[in-house]
Amino acid sequence: MNILHITDLHFTLDKQSGAVLFPKKRWKKLISLVELRSKDEPIDMIAVTGDLTSHGEEAEFEKAFKYLKRLTKAAKVGCERVVFCRGNHDADGEMAHSEFTHYEAFLKKFYAGREPVLFWKHQKKGKKSGKKLLLQCCCLNTCTETSLLFFDHAVLIREEFEQLEKFKEGAYGIVLMHHQPEVIQNQELFEEMVNSKKVRLILCGHLHPTETRIFRAGNAIVVNGIALSPHLKWLPAGFQMIRINSEGKLRVKEIILE
Numbered sequence: 001m002n003i004l005h006i007t008d009l010h011f012t013l014d015k016q017s018g019a020v021l022f023p024k025k026r027w028k029k030l031i032s033l034v035e036l037r038s039k040d041e042p043i044d045m046i047a048v049t050g051d052l053t054s055h056g057e058e059a060e061f062e063k064a065f066k067y068l069k070r071l072t073k074a075a076k077v078g079c080e081r082v083v084f085c086r087g088n089h090d091a092d093g094e095m096a097h098s099e100f101t102h103y104e105a106f107l108k109k110f111y112a113g114r115e116p117v118l119f120w121k122h123q124k125k126g127k128k129s130g131k132k133l134l135l136q137c138c139c140l141n142t143c144t145e146t147s148l149l150f151f152d153h154a155v156l157i158r159e160e161f162e163q164l165e166k167f168k169e170g171a172y173g174i175v176l177m178h179h180q181p182e183v184i185q186n187q188e189l190f191e192e193m194v195n196s197k198k199v200r201l202i203l204c205g206h207l208h209p210t211e212t213r214i215f216r217a218g219n220a221i222v223v224n225g226i227a228l229s230p231h232l233k234w235l236p237a238g239f240q241m242i243r244i245n246s247e248g249k250l251r252v253k254e255i256i257l258e
Contacts, residue, residue: 001122001135004034004046004075005240007178007205008227010089011063012054026237026257027067030228033255034074037241043075044120049205049225050087050143050178052106056098061106068110080114085139085176087206094148122246133246134171138163142179154179154206156189164198172248173199179206180224181217194218201250203242208232212240212254223252 037043048068053060072079084107091098122133140163142154156177167173175193181202184190193199195218202222207213208231213224225240238256245251 001045001120001133001244002041002043003203003242003244004037004043005049005203005223005225005242006046006071006228007049007203007225007239008051008087008208008229009048009064009067010051010054010227010229010231011060011067013057013059013063023258026228027070029257030239031070031074033257034071038074038076043077044081045117045137046071046075046077046082047137047174047176047203048082048084049176049203050085051089051205051227052084052087052103054089056089056091056093056100056102058102058105061102065106065110078114079111080117082110083116083118083137083139083176085178086141086143087178088143088146088151091143091146096145096147096150096153098147122244133244133248134168135174135244136167136171137174137176138167140175140177142177142184145185152179152183154184155186156184156193158189161189161193164193164196167198171198172201172244174201174203175199175220176203178204180204180213181222191218194220200248201242201244208235210235212252214252221250226254226256228257 052064090103118137120135140160145153145155199220202220204224208227212226215222226238236256237258241253243251
């Protein structure tokens, strides 16, 4: 199982805002690397952990749509194999409890009537029989209470844990969420999630770290990815390639674009 993990794309059209514009040369390098990778080994899933845009505007989502369609073509995956979670910059407004209408319209257009694939069966190549690894994925929204000033005010929603209840027994559970675990306000829910045996891998973004952060939280491994469009020019821009073998062992490779 090979996962291309990207986060914090921050597409914007506003050159006066101070937001980092996504350089075309960086995108071309990303496309080129993904094309080469897909020739050597197939990419099974693209995980996008939020902040597709800078202001949640319709025109920014249009730009994200165009570039992400190019990425799926380079990776040789259908739109149903791209899984998104919302980020705080994808909200319609700058206040807490803002709607995500443009984000939701983007998803509807992107999937074009299809449903994202959230369940896989993985078996070692060349093995016609033997145990298969079952993988299931869900997306949790941590951005209901974030705002322009309180962008780190992340919360988990109890009702969304129903998705975890649907994970099959023994499955390798993967959770996408935008915020890194340290800033989640209701830590009791996070601890409940990672101390269960349902979640094995958490993919997140938001932080724009200097390098991919990989650490254990309870029974889960957290991969806090570097940003495609970091908010400071001196921060590295890049993505992660994640491989999960048939025994559930994890390997993460960080790829720096510039």
